[in-house]
Amino acid sequence: MPQINLDYLKDFVSEAEIFSKKKAAENALSALVDKTGAGAEFTGFVSLPKDYDRGELLRIKRAAEKIRRQSDVLIVIGIGGSYLGARAVIELLQSPMRNSLPHEGPEIYFAGCSLSPDYMYDIARLCEGKEISVNVISKSGTTTEPAVAFRFFREMLEKRYGKEGARKRIFCTTDKEKGTLKALADREGYETFVVPDNIGGRFSVLTPVGLLPIAAAGIDPEELLSGAAEGMREYLSPKFEQNAAMRYAAARNILYEKGKTLELLVSYDPDFLQMAEWWKQLFGESEGKNHRGIFPCSATFSTDLHSLGQFVQDGSRTMFETVVRFKQAKHSFAVTEDRENADGLNFLAGMDMGEINEKARLGTLIAHTEGGVPNIIITSEAKTPNETGKLIYFFEIAVAISGYMLGVNPFDQPGVESYKKNMFALLGKPGFEDIKKALEAKI
Numbered sequence: 001m002p003q004i005n006l007d008y009l010k011d012f013v014s015e016a017e018i019f020s021k022k023k024a025a026e027n028a029l030s031a032l033v034d035k036t037g038a039g040a041e042f043t044g045f046v047s048l049p050k051d052y053d054r055g056e057l058l059r060i061k062r063a064a065e066k067i068r069r070q071s072d073v074l075i076v077i078g079i080g081g082s083y084l085g086a087r088a089v090i091e092l093l094q095s096p097m098r099n100s101l102p103h104e105g106p107e108i109y110f111a112g113c114s115l116s117p118d119y120m121y122d123i124a125r126l127c128e129g130k131e132i133s134v135n136v137i138s139k140s141g142t143t144t145e146p147a148v149a150f151r152f153f154r155e156m157l158e159k160r161y162g163k164e165g166a167r168k169r170i171f172c173t174t175d176k177e178k179g180t181l182k183a184l185a186d187r188e189g190y191e192t193f194v195v196p197d198n199i200g201g202r203f204s205v206l207t208p209v210g211l212l213p214i215a216a217a218g219i220d221p222e223e224l225l226s227g228a229a230e231g232m233r234e235y236l237s238p239k240f241e242q243n244a245a246m247r248y249a250a251a252r253n254i255l256y257e258k259g260k261t262l263e264l265l266v267s268y269d270p271d272f273l274q275m276a277e278w279w280k281q282l283f284g285e286s287e288g289k290n291h292r293g294i295f296p297c298s299a300t301f302s303t304d305l306h307s308l309g310q311f312v313q314d315g316s317r318t319m320f321e322t323v324v325r326f327k328q329a330k331h332s333f334a335v336t337e338d339r340e341n342a343d344g345l346n347f348l349a350g351m352d353m354g355e356i357n358e359k360a361r362l363g364t365l366i367a368h369t370e371g372g373v374p375n376i377i378i379t380s381e382a383k384t385p386n387e388t389g390k391l392i393y394f395f396e397i398a399v400a401i402s403g404y405m406l407g408v409n410p411f412d413q414p415g416v417e418s419y420k421k422n423m424f425a426l427l428g429k430p431g432f433e434d435i436k437k438a439l440e441a442k443i
């Protein structure tokens with residue numbers, strides 16, 4: 001179970017200050033659980049691990065099996081909450097390099113998560129001469145980035161396999177009844193999976209949105225869900241002192257009040273990088289509104305200690321760090337002895353790199369806290385599906401509590417629409433002529 005350690009806040013935030021947030025955190029949790037807070041209609045993720053539709057789970061497993069049988073490559077098309085969670089879990093539990101290593105299931109590539117022609121070109125090239133399946137994920141069905149990518153891959157599949165063959169290889173995850181993707185899937189006879197109405201994109205990794213690609217990668221979705229269900233017992237507990245999600249939310253809230261407006265999520269493993277991307281969307285989109293909120297950013301140490309380390313140690317004092325550490329790495333790897341010992345590192349010979357990584361973490365922790373950067377430490381037992389399910393659930397509950405404590409609706413994202421409106425106007429979408437004129441005067 002992920003544990004939280006707030007001891008390294010003590011030079012900045014006292015235990016009494018954290019305790020002063022007890023009532024506010026408990027009220028926020030009650031509002032979430034009782035569905036009396038803002039955006040309550042999107043809080044289906046809270047009970048999802050125990051309410052999960054077993055029939056749907058079985059269908060996910062069958063579709064994943066089919067994808068694995070018939071494909072060398074699975075293209076997952078989606079943006080934001082429609083792809084970040086799946087990518088995060090696959091890279092954490094397997095490897096960011098899984099496609100180049102011996103792996104279970106097809107190679108998995110993510111498309112429709114940018115508008116870059118160069119990225120699309122490269123993905124298209126990766127598909128040459130390979131058997132392909134596509135999982136397109138879009139709740140609205142109208143998001144430009146995935147819609148553009150899906151046009152391309154649908155055409156590729158129809159050319160290669162014919163309409164009938166393509167039908168067996170296209171899997172749509174979308175709204176249960178509304179939207180263009182749903183209409184298209186029904187018309188063409190694609191197998192569909194439902195994005196639940198009561199769960200927003202960034203909270204949807206444990207729905208078919210995340211679970212189908214995750215299962216296709218060979219990770220058991222049931223283990224993720226059972227981990228999240230165990231998380232329900234811990235993070236929905238009304239006891240502030242024992243609830244790590246409430247304590248994390250309370251600590252963030254105080255740090256924000258003390259002028260810490262930037263949270264650096266740190267891990268010591270590159271396989272966590274995409275989890276940090278998922279976390280950034282979860283916290284950024286949930287809290288950054290009404291000109292309020294902590295800016296979420298991330299770093300991988302020790303890598304980034306050689307680039308960002310100077311700033312963290314010595315730059316403007318506006319940040320705190322939240323370090324996610326895993327008690328156990330997936331593998332061990334010993335340092336070799338060098339006959340000449342030219343680098344003077346033979347004292348490390350035979351030592352596991354995980355042990356060295358841990359000492360780097362401890363050394364950095366002391367250096368950064370002494371440099372004026374408060375640290376929160378979240379410890380997860382291991383990189384297993386069960387523990388990852390808990391970690392995901394922990395962050396989801398924590399951000400909901402934290403958002404309510406901040407006084408915002410953590411479940412909407414009105415700000416995301418502004419760029420879309422301008423982009424459509426500049427692209428000449430019918431109906432946007434006036435906005436286009438106004439924009440052109442400014443460019």
Ligand code: PA5
Nearest residue numbers: 080081082138139140143201202
């Ligand atoms: O969290 C969110 O709601 C967003 O990130 C969406 O997931 C993202 O914009 C994609 O939307 P859609 O699934 O409708 O294509």
